[in-house]
Amino acid sequence: MTASSVIAPTVADPVTTVPALDIRHLTVHYRQNEALHDVSVTINVGEQVAIVGPNGAGKSTLLKAIAGLQPITSGEIRYFGQERVAPNEIAYVPQRLQIDWRFPVSVSDVVLMGRVGRIGLFRRPSQHDRQLAQRALERVGLAAFANRQIGQLSGGQQQRVFLARALAQEARLLLMDEPLVGLDIPSQDEIFRTLATLRQEGVTVLTALHDLQQAARYFDRVMLLNRSLIACAPARAAFTAAHLVATYGGHLHLLQSGDGLLTVADSCCNPDPDGGL
Numbered sequence: 001m002t003a004s005s006v007i008a009p010t011v012a013d014p015v016t017t018v019p020a021l022d023i024r025h026l027t028v029h030y031r032q033n034e035a036l037h038d039v040s041v042t043i044n045v046g047e048q049v050a051i052v053g054p055n056g057a058g059k060s061t062l063l064k065a066i067a068g069l070q071p072i073t074s075g076e077i078r079y080f081g082q083e084r085v086a087p088n089e090i091a092y093v094p095q096r097l098q099i100d101w102r103f104p105v106s107v108s109d110v111v112l113m114g115r116v117g118r119i120g121l122f123r124r125p126s127q128h129d130r131q132l133a134q135r136a137l138e139r140v141g142l143a144a145f146a147n148r149q150i151g152q153l154s155g156g157q158q159q160r161v162f163l164a165r166a167l168a169q170e171a172r173l174l175l176m177d178e179p180l181v182g183l184d185i186p187s188q189d190e191i192f193r194t195l196a197t198l199r200q201e202g203v204t205v206l207t208a209l210h211d212l213q214q215a216a217r218y219f220d221r222v223m224l225l226n227r228s229l230i231a232c233a234p235a236r237a238a239f240t241a242a243h244l245v246a247t248y249g250g251h252l253h254l255l256q257s258g259d260g261l262l263t264v265a266d267s268c269c270n271p272d273p274d275g276g277l
């Protein structure tokens, strides 16, 4: 073999090969209750991943542990190759019910709060910060609501305000806990449009969801969780009968759709409760 016929090995690009999240053997307890058991998964930079699983599967716990809001029992989480991450690098949007919407702040105040990590708690926002907040509100279609009190918005609009806050924050990692709960279809579409914008900007997104069709349609990979990690793969590979049964047990009916992808319906909503697979 001549030297010229040898193909030089590709030099790994350290920027692109370092994952956004590298979770190793993560276990989390609430007192005696083990909410997450030995979860190991890697999320690449710019990926959008849906976390699905039954009630109590540990979806919220996983998001909170990643956000640093929930102490972990054992294991480790690395962020962009580091043990620690600056708070402004992560945006966490909790479930709607966990937010006190009566809080007397305007929509633009909430979005500006996304800048606090960058400007410091006691410094006034600059013109640049205000412009970023304004642009973020425009991008989620809420510029006209900037001066409204946050509690006066609809559920979908409130969720979009929190997305705008994440945009203004210029976070690299966005964690959302069931952002679609209680939203009508147009509001859900607006959220997915905003996620598409974040995709263009290379923001890594992890979202807890209940709708498996949406998880399959809008996300690069689906993480099936039931205290342990069952799978984390593109929908076609994730939604196998074995994975779905391991995740949801006997509570689901599996359906074969036209394109061969398995989809599921909760047995509580099925008109024929005795219907099998």
Ligand SMILES: Nc1ncnc2c1ncn2[C@@H]1O[C@H](COP(=O)(O)OP(=O)(O)OP(=O)(O)O)[C@@H](O)[C@H]1O
Binding pocket: 030, 033, 034, 035, 053, 054, 055, 056, 057, 058, 059, 060, 061, 062
């Ligand atoms: N603050 C808490 N104190 C004690 N136990 C908790 C707490 N939060 C959650 N748990 C328990 O941890 C387990 C995982 O809960 P978690 O909220 O993470 O699940 P989930 O998948 O997000 O559920 P859901 O779909 O209902 O929101 C459950 O058994 C739950 O009861």
